[in-house]
Amino acid sequence: DAKTTQPTSMDCAEGRAANLPCNHSTISGNEYVYWYRQIHSQGPQYIIHGLKNNETNEMASLIITEDRKSSTLILPHATLRDTAVYYCIRRSGGSNYKLTFGKGTLLTVNP
Amino acid sequence: ETGVTQTPRHLVMGMTNKKSLKCEQHLGHNAMYWYKQSAKKPLELMFVYSLEERVENNSVPSRFSPECPNSSHLFLHLHTLQPEDSALYLCASSQLQSSGNTIYFGEGSWLTVV
Numbered sequence: 001d002a003k004t005t006q007p008t009s010m011d012c013a014e015g016r017a018a019n020l021p022c023n024h025s026t027i028s029g030n031e032y033v034y035w036y037r038q039i040h041s042q043g044p045q046y047i048i049h050g051l052k053n054n055e056t057n058e059m060a061s062l063i064i065t066e067d068r069k070s071s072t073l074i075l076p077h078a079t080l081r082d083t084a085v086y087y088c089i090r091r092s093g094g095s096n097y098k099l100t101f102g103k104g105t106l107l108t109v110n111p
Numbered sequence: 112e113t114g115v116t117q118t119p120r121h122l123v124m125g126m127t128n129k130k131s132l133k134c135e136q137h138l139g140h141n142a143m144y145w146y147k148q149s150a151k152k153p154l155e156l157m158f159v160y161s162l163e164e165r166v167e168n169n170s171v172p173s174r175f176s177p178e179c180p181n182s183s184h185l186f187l188h189l190h191t192l193q194p195e196d197s198a199l200y201l202c203a204s205s206q207l208q209s210s211g212n213t214i215y216f217g218e219g220s221w222l223t224v225v
Binding site: 097099101 | 142153201213221
């Protein structure tokens, strides 16, 4: 399975930016970096994905290093509802339907 | 609202019961999935349907039987389950294409086998 490395847990103060790192040093040229999160008792929620360039949407920003060996998910203004397990996943596109979840990072946003 | 709807959200069944989980996607996708999430374990891929044809069966016991009547609907038929089958069952869908292939999940069905 394609592996990524994430810290087990992180804390963030409400209203501050949450920066979640992910290491994917063996990523292949055709593999995307995907981020999902799972709030307790709910299904995983898609956040963002990217290949080479930095990406931004209404939920978050994704910063990918030039060598693509690591990335950072940024929640610009964390709220209590952002407390969840965040998963960084690498996968290729096309007909590939594999999506392998690791243990992720438990982000706790504190008041 | 992710565009993937699962019913029921919660199900309690005895080991001799037959029940089904239902999933419907409103995203126009051509692939659908069943995942299982047990307590404190990563998500496990169970089945994949692409264009209504099963393309993946990850050594899932025969007491779990999937059905995909069309591209929008997916069922998981349950029969003579064991207590260790109690878990969150997640349905997902995606559009298989060259760029990306984002998978969207439903809210899940919590299954308890007693």
